[in-house]
Amino acid sequence: MDLGRIIDISMELNEKTVVWKEDDPPKLEPVARIPDAPVNFTWLHFGSHAGTHIDAPFYLYKDGWTTDQIPLERLMGRCQVLDLTGIEDTITAADLKDHEINREKVLLKTKNSYDLLIAYNPRHVVMDESAARYLVEQGVTTLGYDYQSFEREGRNDIHRIFLSKGITIIDNLRLKDAEQKEYHLICLPLKVTGIDGAPARAILIDEEEHG
Ligand SMILES: [Zn+2]
Numbered sequence: 001m002d003l004g005r006i007i008d009i010s011m012e013l014n015e016k017t018v019v020w021k022e023d024d025p026p027k028l029e030p031v032a033r034i035p036d037a038p039v040n041f042t043w044l045h046f047g048s049h050a051g052t053h054i055d056a057p058f059y060l061y062k063d064g065w066t067t068d069q070i071p072l073e074r075l076m077g078r079c080q081v082l083d084l085t086g087i088e089d090t091i092t093a094a095d096l097k098d099h100e101i102n103r104e105k106v107l108l109k110t111k112n113s114y115d116l117l118i119a120y121n122p123r124h125v126v127m128d129e130s131a132a133r134y135l136v137e138q139g140v141t142t143l144g145y146d147y148q149s150f151e152r153e154g155r156n157d158i159h160r161i162f163l164s165k166g167i168t169i170i171d172n173l174r175l176k177d178a179e180q181k182e183y184h185l186i187c188l189p190l191k192v193t194g195i196d197g198a199p200a201r202a203i204l205i206d207e208e209e210h211g
Helices: 093-097 129-137 157-163
Strands: 006-007 027-032 040-045 053-055 078-081 107-108 142-146 168-171 182-189 195-205
Touching: 093 129, 129 157, 129 168, 142 182, 157 168
Parallel strands: 078 107, 107 142, 142 168
Antiparallel strands: 006 195, 027 040, 053 168, 053 195, 078 182, 182 195
16 A cells, blocks of 8 residues: 555653653563563553553543543544644634635644653643634634643643534654644554553554655
């Protein structure tokens, strides 16, 4: 199958992965290693929101969809990358109105995609309520972002605007190599059931570029 150029927009998940500042870092425990053991085998210990992951409505709503209940159509298909890298601090509705939003799946590329990810950056780019409400009004059903959260200090006000509407959130994307245009998105979260978040591999396929 001639797919086009593939851009991996996932974060590396290892013991150095920057996670929410109050979470333990991921631990990849080498339970067995060759030659002392017949195989290499590793236990994975990390939170449901470590690295690139999806947020399910269950994160904030006990009767909301859990990760496994999110329809895969939400995570695959045409998407639009908006270049917001000119914004230093907070994305507002006015910033978004400079762009024409015509897809239900929208990924926001900010300066966060250029963060070196050495430590949690408490001043990462965020969005305000006006921006969130504008995205809802535009009919966005899947929203990708390039940091752990759209808001600071563990607040969930912006999350509530999206998750109360059942909008699917993909966090911790790495969009440095993506341009402002349309791509085909494939984001497949692990099928962990009954919980609030799940690690995912996310890629963009540039259908204009066939190698
Ligand atoms: Zn999350």
